Amino acid sequence: MPKFSRPGMDKKGQQTSTKGIQNILITQPKPDSEKSPYFDLARKYNVNLVFQPFIRIEGIPSKEFRKQKIDIPSYSAVIFTSRNAIDHFFRTCEEMRITISQDTKYFCITEAVALYLQKFILYRKRKVFYGADGTNKSLFDVINKHKSNERFLYPCSENLDNEITGWLRNHNCEFATPILYRTVSNDIKDLVTNGNYDIICFFTPSGVKSLLENLPKYKQNGTFIGAFGANTFKAVEDAGLKLQIKAPEPQSPSMVSALDRFLAAHTK
Incomplete structure (x- = not known):
């Protein structure tokens, strides 16, 4: 046509x-x-x-998450790269009756993702940081300024970002990658x-x-x-x-x- x-x-x-x-x-x-x-x-x-x-997002049930043996309250900072990660992090915490400390720091890939936190936390009373331009590099720059004595959670799907985990590992950061949701391709x-x-x-x-799986x-x-x-x-x-x-x-x-x-x- x-x-x-x-x-x-x-x-x-x-x-x-x-x-x-x-x-x-x-x-x-x-x-x-x-x-x-x-x-x-x-x-x-x-x-x-x-x-x-x-794609569609399917949350991993708390029963399945428990098998990962990650103690969420023992971590002092959380890295978010998407709204889906935020949704399923707080869903999991609610299902497991986990209370997040008011001192928890949040590091977000963009300002838009950071602002989405307002659905779940008192934004002004928490410590929220975000990258300047949406790149991993700008996110790393922010984390680098605050990483001392922090233990990081990077909530993600099974398709986690190896660049982020590689940076954390190379900078001797203590971290865990809780798998909280999975992505499934739609028929398109x-x-x-x-x-x-x-x-x-x-x-x-x-x-x-999904495009390549379908076509x-x-x-x-x-x-x-x-x-x-x-x-x-x-x-x-x-x-x-x-x-x-x-x-x-x-x-x-x-x-x-x-x-x-x-x-x-x-x-x-």
Whole structure:
């Protein structure tokens, strides 16, 4: 199916068009609020956004977690690289009736992840830190300033980030990696094959893995690929795909802003 330009409207109400870009696949659930900036983006460029998670998260029951023999209260700091990790960390603590000390420190990959902690803790009364640009390096820089006498928990899925554990090990940090949830690939074969998407945006390495599990012979064939986070960048590139849209970056702190910049560059 050929790709055509579609008319949109600029800020002055003048017609614009995005060259060949009509359909954008966001590999996340559809936002609950109609006030989501994604919908503003769709109206601004008159593009069609389709939201479909490529993966689903399954929590590991507390009974199964106990087999890991990790004593959560004995650790003084927690590293979070996703909202899923936060959800399942506090779920596990609640199921096991574990009380987290008010002195616990939290180290988060981005400010957005850090702010999500507000669902579970009194944010201002806790010690919360986050990386400057969403990269592991910026996270390490923050941890390095506070790592003395800390014992770290890195809650994760079975697909843990070896770069993080390697850094902790190389810097002689005492740490544990509780596996609290697992990622399962959704069936997205028909969605991708028949959708004629001009852009596909990924947010986790597991999303990229799901694409390849569903379509081992997938060819990009001119589709633009977006990715959020350094680990997802790497997963896209390791899959042999060309990455054109990246967030967070200094001028694109979110996927919405990265898409906005990209679509603006393709608007005539």
